[in-house]
Amino acid sequence: MEHEITTPLTKDVIATLHAGDTVRITGTIYTARDAAHKRMAEALQEGKPLPFDIRGQIIYYMGPTPAKPGHVIGSAGPTTASRMDKYTPQLLDLGLIGMIGKGKRSQAVKDAIVRNGAVYFAAIGGAGALLSHSIVGAKVIAYEDLGTEAIRELTVKDFPAIVVMDAEGTDLYKKVAEGTTSCD
Amino acid sequence: MESQIRSVDVAGVTSAIRDMCIRANCGLAKDMQDRLQEALARETSPVGKSVLTQLEQNLEIAGKEQIPICQDTGMAVVFMEIGQDVHFVGGDLNEAVNEGVRQGYTEGYLRKSVVSDPLLRKNTGDNTPAVLHLSMVPGDKVKITVAPKGFGSENMSRVVMLKPADGEEGVIDAVVQAVKDAGPNACPPMVVGVGIGGTFEKCAEMAKQALTLNTSEHSDLPHIRKLEEEILKRINRTGLGPAGLGGVNTALSVRILTYPTHIAGLPVGINICCHVNRHETVVL
Structure with missing residues (x-):
């Protein structure tokens, strides 16, 4: 099934998304990968606020190439999500509701997704040039010194992704590995 | 038979590596394009076909706009086969390789993905150093392969x-x-x-x-x-x-x-x- 969804996502909308569905996302999303997650975890540990209000938001695990003159952003595809697994359950418990990346997640992340009624999307790895066309605005909002790993606020239009882990805990990758998917 | 020593200026190494870093990241060799096309022709799964079609579109966009195929423009792996009759002049060969990477990744709008220490993890800001594999072969030529690895x-x-x-x-x-x-x-x-x-x-x-x-x-x-x-x-x-x-x-x-x-x-x-x-x- 195909869905056109707009951020911030609500739990009602997420409840309609099922593993294997395709989505087109429009609105604001935030980038954060390894180093930014580490800093956010440190901030929380020190009792400091996160650099943006993550409630109801989507984090895109992505570090772009520099934008060429006249471009909004460079190549901008997903990175492997499992490297963020250590930090993710805490963020989900604090209100993060969606993630875009690629690859498998840990059981702890899966549990936190179900507990919080959240969703994990995959974007196509290796399609960074194509995906950059769905990004119409980009600005660094925190941790600028991290370069490509800084937190960016992106404005996306019809950003294509696939529901890999839905709020019920169904895991598309697992279904493919077990040969039980209806995808093909 | 005595062989002539051939002098090679390391500046030539730098500019070759600079150009190869940029070229490699914005386009694939013909054989890889062929493999993708064959895969698409053979794929039976609708979702698989859709993914492969998007990867082909992605390659086309990268080529047309001269932007990287993937945002992970990699760590620069460099293989050099050096003819034993070559004498490098004009500076340190290792530094010349890194300068090529530095120029390629900066001027080519490629991502800087290298940290200076694996545990302290501070980005070097120019994607250096490269991982350099040197080997000596007979002759007076220098063969350089640049393979950015995601x-x-x-x-x-x-x-x-x-x-x-x-x-x-x-x-x-x-x-x-x-x-x-x-x-x-x-x-x-x-x-x-x-x-x-x-x-x-x-x-x-x-x-x-x-x-x-x-x-x-x-x-x-x-x-x-x-x-x-x-x-x-x-x-x-x-x-x-x-x-x-x-x-x-x-x-x-x-x-x-x-x-x-x-x-x-x-x-x-x-x-x-x-x-x-x-x-x-x-x-x-």
Whole structure:
């Protein structure tokens, strides 16, 4: 099934998304990968606020190439999500509701997704040039010194992704590995 | 017969590496484009077809706009075969290589993905240093191959020290298992480089070098050619498919390099790459 969804996502909308569905996302999303997650975890540990209000938001695990003159952003595809697994359950418990990346997640992340009624999307790895066309605005909002790993606020239009882990805990990758998917 | 010493200015090395970093990141060699097209023609899964179609569109956009195919423009791996009659002049060869990487990644709008210390993790800001593999060969030429390596797939690579008794089946199982474990993390369809034999480090280096081989060709050794074909067939039987979402194209190519090894060992290096299998070569 195909869905056109707009951020911030609500739990009602997420409840309609099922593993294997395709989505087109429009609105604001935030980038954060390894180093930014580490800093956010440190901030929380020190009792400091996160650099943006993550409630109801989507984090895109992505570090772009520099934008060429006249471009909004460079190549901008997903990175492997499992490297963020250590930090993710805490963020989900604090209100993060969606993630875009690629690859498998840990059981702890899966549990936190179900507990919080959240969703994990995959974007196509290796399609960074194509995906950059769905990004119409980009600005660094925190941790600028991290370069490509800084937190960016992106404005996306019809950003294509696939529901890999839905709020019920169904895991598309697992279904493919077990040969039980209806995808093909 | 006395051979002439040929002087090569390291400035030429710098500019060659600069250009290759940019070229490699914005376009794939003809053989990789062919592999993708064949995969699309053969794919039976609708979602697999859709993924492969998007990867082709992605290549087209990268070429047209001269932007990187993938945002992970990699760590620059450089292989240099240096003729033993070459004398480098004009500066430090290692520094010349890094200067080429620095210029390529800065001027080419490529991502700076290298940290100076693996534990302290501060970005070097210019994607240096490169990982440089030097070898000496007869002659007075310098052959340089630049292979920017992304880490989604690098992280899923491994070295396995098999026993001689494990034999060919052991090698096949080890490679297929590595691909299964990599799954969607390594952005299938993958290209797999395998190094068999040598020592612990030799098999890993051969695996990396195997990724730079032409995927339209096969090993000259009949039993290795057979093994390349067999492993590819078994990988594609996993059903993992493009993006790990199901299909018949989990890998596009398997290339193998071998080397003599010890009576007690069967080292196997497995280097996984995604379809963005980038490498450029020049001879100076």
